Amino acid sequence: MKMIEAIIKPFKLDDVKEALAGIGVEGMTVSEVKGFGRQKGHTEIYRGSEYAVDFLPKIKLEIVVADAQVEAALQAIAAAARTGKIGDGKLFVLPVEQAVRIRTAERDDQAV
Amino acid sequence: MKMIEAIIKPFKLDDVKEALAGIGVEGMTVSEVKGFGRQKGHTEIYRGSEYAVDFLPKIKLEIVVADAQVEAALQAIAAAARTGKIGDGKLFVLPVEQAVRIRTAERDDQAV
């Protein structure tokens, strides 16, 4: 099993979810994060003070899939999340050694 | 060392924390996430518009433990977090290659 950690633009979440559903991946865990990278932020000005807001809102998805599904999932996410503009985000694949479904105590591939 | 990533129902956090303390694990990092999975969300209606809120609030725990403690921790978390109802969550185990305690620069098993 692998965990795919995907950092994407917030408004692409629905598209990515649909794309994953399309290849049979229905489970995932989502969090709001802030990204630093090449994409430039904006400036906020409050009376005398200027602040360079260099963090940008991003969505992080964690999706655990069986090894065989990894490549399909990467393709699906990348295709759905791409706008072609800087800041589209990254996909990282991490190894997962075990998985447990809490409700049933099923393990590993059965668990996700 | 391993990192256990546990996705649980929010109101189970206190129970899980106690269960972990019970086996000597005192450190962890918690974040609020949203889960998609088999568990169904609810519908919100605002005047003319219906929205299927299909993400559900979950708590994510990250706990780094020595290899020997992994199984005990998994058992403890699963037992404490289980309600038997759909949506109880998952446990994932990821390998950790190094750990550093920033304050002391201690490394690896000493660091957690």
Place this chain on the structure above:
Amino acid sequence: MKMIEAIIKPFKLDDVKEALAGIGVEGMTVSEVKGFGRQKGHTEIYRGSEYAVDFLPKIKLEIVVADAQVEAALQAIAAAARTGKIGDGKLFVLPVEQAVRIRTAERDDQAV
């Protein structure tokens, strides 16, 4: 490639960012988390009720770097984040098997 997961004190974020920039690391993903550990929280009292707020606000950084950069990055972060007081945080290093830049479909070391 490795993912360095750094848990630090919130007000150290700017220092850490600068330190990483100093060794050429410009990309990272940040989230707000809560830490449990040795550091003690505070007590909040609302009329008749006392609550021990034992979670503490922390910042989590996820930074994916090439294997060769890991040690330098660990040093840089630890130096910048250290106050010497309890609760300074941890660094964990996890293996990353693949990386993709969504915009260009570049892979692995090119992607980060």
Place this chain on the structure above:
Amino acid sequence: MLKLCPWILLAAGLCLVTVGFGLMATARADTLPDPTLEQRLADLEAYVNNGPRTAEVAGRIAGAGPGHNAWMMTAAALVLFMTLPGLALFYGGLVRRKNVLSVLAQCLGIAGLVTILWWAVGYSLVFAPGRSLLGGLKFAFLNGVGSAPNPDYAGWVSQNVFAMFQLMFAVITPALIVGAIAERMKYSAVLLFVALWMLVIYFPLAHMVWGVDGLMNGAWNAAARIKAIDFAGGTVVHMSSGWSALLLCWILGKRHGFGRVIMAPHSMVLCMIGTGMLWVGWYGFNAGSALAADGIAANAFMTTTLAAAVASVAWAGAEWLLRGKPSVLGFCSGVVAGLVVVTPACGFITANGAILIGVLAGVIPFFACWKLKTWLGYDDALDTFGIHGVGGTLGALLTGFLATPEANANLATHLEGIVGHTLWLHQLAAMGITLALALPGTLVIACLVKFTLGLRPSAEEELQGLDVVDHGEAGYLLD
């Protein structure tokens, strides 16, 4: 679906009834003699002095007086402001995030429901002449309640404005109860409970205290058996709601996880906004209860200010001494406690009386919330009993000791010989009657609702939060 029947039916029923209801033309015998210049002058002076009109002549002033009407419209709007959004925010900020909308919905629903009841029968049962325990039906459906003043209550204020001013009191009283049962009572049950509570408890009680022929209207009803006084609602509003709330939250049981889970306020900021609005609105409540922009209103304005400010300092000061830190919730609680305790007294006491009330209002409810609640172990979620029950009781009693004709000459009319002597015994009697009506009444109503609609949501629903469960909405969407 079925569960909302009581409410819908009530509203619908009342609407239908009114259709068949003929509109009474206000007959007016214009055969009185013309006034002399002197009488016309006297009438104008009566307006300025808020005195009685010259009777027996066809006065040239048709209706209400602008200064008094202006103030009473302002006051009525201020009292509405206390509930919407004042109290809703004060309470809404104190619950957990998942229940904030349920509190707002309860305040909104109560405002709507009570207005309908008030229009249909409530105003009449309280303020129409009747018997000493309950008013008549003369003003049902607000018939005959026009812009002319009703001299039984306020000679220079339009009766429709008076009726709306009093409506706002009827709205906020049951809304106070929401604080005790927050986070764990079904929405339909709240509404049904409130509807019955108004009919069984509030309307009779308000008539007894403020009705022209009410049993304990010591200041205005010469025939009152109990010569008690209650300027703006210590018994009617705060004791009745506070003690009913205690009983109801005891019947209801504790919130799941009470004492184990963190149930801290999700937004002290909202709570403080609500507090500010309550304070500002309370000027309408207290100074408005003079029913005129006269010297009594002016005095009530001052005593209200002093009591609120001193109590806030006293409560926060007690925290500082006993716990090391003064909290925003402490200041806010003190403000509200000071306002509650001064409510029955505000029009009858001097500045120094108000200062004393402020000190006691800061300290005694503080102990009720801090210690009493822990000892007795009830889950009064937002301290309705600790503040309104205890505070209202304290205020009603203190009024008995601190009221003085020096502050309000009316006390020398029917109450000479009582004020300053045995008044406090009459106050005790009034407090006893309030409890004798509120407690058994609440018990019966709560049981009735429990065995029909049921009082509580399922444990799962309670954990999920009432916002989503009862209203299908979320308070905040932060992404």
Place this chain on the structure above:
Amino acid sequence: MLKLCPWILLAAGLCLVTVGFGLMATARADTLPDPTLEQRLADLEAYVNNGPRTAEVAGRIAGAGPGHNAWMMTAAALVLFMTLPGLALFYGGLVRRKNVLSVLAQCLGIAGLVTILWWAVGYSLVFAPGRSLLGGLKFAFLNGVGSAPNPDYAGWVSQNVFAMFQLMFAVITPALIVGAIAERMKYSAVLLFVALWMLVIYFPLAHMVWGVDGLMNGAWNAAARIKAIDFAGGTVVHMSSGWSALLLCWILGKRHGFGRVIMAPHSMVLCMIGTGMLWVGWYGFNAGSALAADGIAANAFMTTTLAAAVASVAWAGAEWLLRGKPSVLGFCSGVVAGLVVVTPACGFITANGAILIGVLAGVIPFFACWKLKTWLGYDDALDTFGIHGVGGTLGALLTGFLATPEANANLATHLEGIVGHTLWLHQLAAMGITLALALPGTLVIACLVKFTLGLRPSAEEELQGLDVVDHGEAGYLLD
């Protein structure tokens, strides 16, 4: 940078013009005879009764009357409160987090812009005597608008207070439109649109309805061709803004992602705070429109309360029946709908009329927002049309049927024989004229803005949110 020229230039231009403008000394012929005691008494009674002053003598009362002035200052402040922060919060809570400041900025900008227009020409074009379609320039730059009353409108209220009271109406009307076009219109375009809309639509319309020689001022202008009545702005305020909003949001097009992305309110709590403020402020709007603290104001106060409360119950009740849950947004929408529908009627109807209005105001706009919007497919983001357009239209019509001299004796002056008979036809005519002015006017103005400044931000900007794009700020910083 260039884009803000219209606005800056307008303001700057007006400022310069006024420099050369001479201040008119208010000449006063003090050669009238001294009043008798009887006349002095009559003047005082006229003050209390809000009647006409004794003419032809040198009355001893120099200016306005304190009771009426007090109420009108309060009312004007309340109507400002409706917009800032009331409406801003009501709307601000309903948009997504990334656009909340853009809504606030629109309300603030409109308040500023309209005040400048009002000072320069607006007040004069509406309330100076002129022709039946538009007032004159006598009061341009508020010249001659002092503390003495203008007996054309309110004999006992200072004209400057009257002017500010009416300004607050002029501010909130275009701000209502913001609800329809929220989240997707450029800030500069909003301001230019509003400036033109005021000049072309609001000022003429308000003159026709309320101007002393206005075309459809049935109650006060004996020469009015259309004998319609509109107490506080059903046509002028709600129909004009509601229908213009419909057209504008149709010209503008839908928000990106409309129907696909979740566009739920980011803070129902803010929305509810705003609702409470709107309700409280609306007493200034409706009861203030009596322009005195008299019996008509008192009656409007009552009808406003009843309609708002009943409509909130009706709307939430409809939700409960048809969808299983009453929502906070339902209660809030019902409150606002009730207030909108009763606006043109409030000073002319009885309590029972208000109850009927409440029921219809809860049900009909509910269906407009629930079904009509879906059928027709326009993106009226926050339901300006569904509530103000539909509600204003409904209210203007119902006024024709429910107005009665029993509630307001003034209806028996110029309108005897019409009220209770053909009044509704006159109302229909007034509604027709309102649409005939508002719709083509909006079409032309919107096109003009579209082809000069452009109406919408780029898709990318819209996705990022208008707060950052148009104002360089974020609504909340939660870390």
Place this chain on the structure above:
Amino acid sequence: MLKLCPWILLAAGLCLVTVGFGLMATARADTLPDPTLEQRLADLEAYVNNGPRTAEVAGRIAGAGPGHNAWMMTAAALVLFMTLPGLALFYGGLVRRKNVLSVLAQCLGIAGLVTILWWAVGYSLVFAPGRSLLGGLKFAFLNGVGSAPNPDYAGWVSQNVFAMFQLMFAVITPALIVGAIAERMKYSAVLLFVALWMLVIYFPLAHMVWGVDGLMNGAWNAAARIKAIDFAGGTVVHMSSGWSALLLCWILGKRHGFGRVIMAPHSMVLCMIGTGMLWVGWYGFNAGSALAADGIAANAFMTTTLAAAVASVAWAGAEWLLRGKPSVLGFCSGVVAGLVVVTPACGFITANGAILIGVLAGVIPFFACWKLKTWLGYDDALDTFGIHGVGGTLGALLTGFLATPEANANLATHLEGIVGHTLWLHQLAAMGITLALALPGTLVIACLVKFTLGLRPSAEEELQGLDVVDHGEAGYLLD
């Protein structure tokens, strides 16, 4: 624990003192002759005109007049609303999330503390007759301050209402200082500083400007050495707090991380809500300062509206021109700046004067906040100096040039020959005295507090945020 002694002791001490204090019976010699019809009429007319009562007869009007009392109670409530929750939100929204409650607690604590001081000695030191620099102790503990008017100030308003109205000014003035020192001053130090500041600076200054025998009360004290005018508090309220704030924040030093860390407002939404409330409440402040619902109040209402609106447009317009985007904070800052600058002038100027004030109020404080602060490098966290210090100074001076008897006939009484000529020199003198009192006073008090309680929390505490450190609470709990 020890640290709160000053405050507790103060409160407790005052409470004790009052116990021994006898209540003065207000003796009244009723041996005056009966009034004639003519005199009774004249009295009624005096009420309507806000003129002086007929002396030397036993007038039939016992106390205050309802229209004026109604307005002044409303105005006092509005001014409280400015602080709680208005200013608390305006400031609370501008700090970082971890300090929001500390700002609210400072506003609440100041409200309580100042009320106690006011009751004990403050009202008396300001408004009891005394010497030109400070009032006497006649009204200590509000003794003798009843519902009868005090003709030295307002012949038709109850003195207790007048005292509460003025209290609200005394509350908001030190609360303004909070903006400069936000996020970095110990709570106990804030309270001690404020208590001393009131005694040493505010009470004398307010007496000099508004006291019946005050040194610079040009409008009402014929014997005033400095014939300056200040309608609603340009010197007393805004200059005194603004300049003291500058000095205090300079003594205090900068926040940790100033200029390096993002210190952006955590909630512009709260800030805007507060702004709306400030604007609405300011009508009580400015129009209320007429101390009657008369034509002067009416004029002040108009000028206040115009200045606020124009300044908001000017400030945001300046941002738009110079930085490309108009911000919500810009509009809000402009509104407040406009209100500040027009405060001393509002009852003395015409509409056109108000427009001019609006333009300057938008532009000059904007530059102070934008450039001056950067040049001089002080950390005036929320721009108390930039807006209140600079704005108050500007307003006091402009009043010297723009005041005109055309707007306020009272200017022709004691000030004929000065208004329109050398008035601005008197204004300059008054401004000088204000600074001469405020700056050394603040320096001494700040040092005193610094070397007893200490001014700042530890760096660690400041980083953690004052909410948890000083109050043991969190502003929001979002999970």
